[in-house]
Amino acid sequence: MFGRYYGTFRRECGDILVETEMNNGLLTYRRRCEGRTFERVLVSKTGEFIINPVEPHNLPEDITNFLQIEFPPIVVEPGATQTVYLKFPIEMGVFLESAKDIRVLDIFGLGSQKFTLYGSPTDGLIARWYKSEIYPEIPPVEPLREGVMELSIHNAYTEWAEVSYAVFDTTDMKIYYDEIVAISASMKIIARTLAETNFADKPLRPGMAKAIELHVARKIPMIDRGYLMEWGY
Template sequence: MFGRYMGSFHREYGDIMVEAERANGLLTYRRRCGEQTFERILVTKTGEMIINPVEPVNLPKEITNYLQVEFSPMVLEPGTTQTVYLKFPVEIGVFLESAKDIEVLDVFANGSQKYTLYGPQTNGVIARYHRSAVYSEIPSVECFCEGVMELSITNASREWVEVSQVVFDSTDMKIYYNDFVTTTATMNIISANLAETDFVDAPLRPGMVKSVELYAARKIPVINRGYLMEWGFT
């Protein structure tokens, strides 16, 4: 389903159907995902349609830029680094691209979305919430619903720390795909309650395709700054 399309096409996987049909001189885009449908008439002669995974913080509406993944507790020795694999939710974006511009046409996803508060009620942040097991190797995932995150955790503090969640600013997220969806991230623990998180702009495997980012398509300036977790990670 992911890829570039010109003119008419039809793709279907489980509860998801995406198509573009030309009839009576008009090109119509249609999408069905579960019980939700979306349709638009497209006026274009040279534009391409791009379908790829996007930052999973857009549904059911744009609430936050933050993504939180909770996982089984891990205890790290001072000065150690451990790479693990987590699962994260996938949303699918549809873009219209011409020689001069790119536009977001549609964003959809299977299932429901959960949100939570990271930090205190007075100045914490709302985050898209996802629960994952911890894997030592790349796990199998449900296609078009979840992706694989490679997370390198470094305990740069002088004490043992327990970690059971990680929070990111999704504006820094770099997503790649082929037969499954991936992202690569880091978590640098500074003290018992402080950690820096960021994404790495690199494919998990050679030959993967980089997704078009929603923030780039929407012309929103983004400075790669990562995120500082100030309220702990348990």
């Protein structure tokens, strides 16, 4: 499904169909995903279509930039670092690229989305919620539905810490893909209820392609800033 396409093409995988066709001299883009459809007529002679995974904060609409992954509790001793693997939800983006510009054409994904409140009712934030098991190595995943997160947890605090979820600002997410979708992330515990999370700009394994980031296509200036979890972990 992921890749670059020019002109007319058709890609179908399970409940997903993405295609373009010529109708009376006009190029039509069409997508079907679990019964949901999207269609646009395009005027393009040189543009390429790019399909790749994107940050999972767009569906069913742009409600939040935050993702909370819940997992079985991990107890980490002071000063210790442990790398584990989690699963996270993915969404797919279709981009139109020409020599002068790139545009987000379509975003879709499999399954439904769940949300939660992280923090207090007055000062907390809404986050997309996802539950994962903990894996000691890269786990098998359902393609086009979920990806693999390599998470490095470091306890910089002076006491033992129990961690059962992590919250991320997905606008900082750096996604790579081949047969699977993957991201690399870190979590630094700095106090009893404080932790910092960040994404690393590196592939999970050699040869993976880097996905186009949405803020690049939307021309939104960004700085890598991570996220400070203030209401526990």
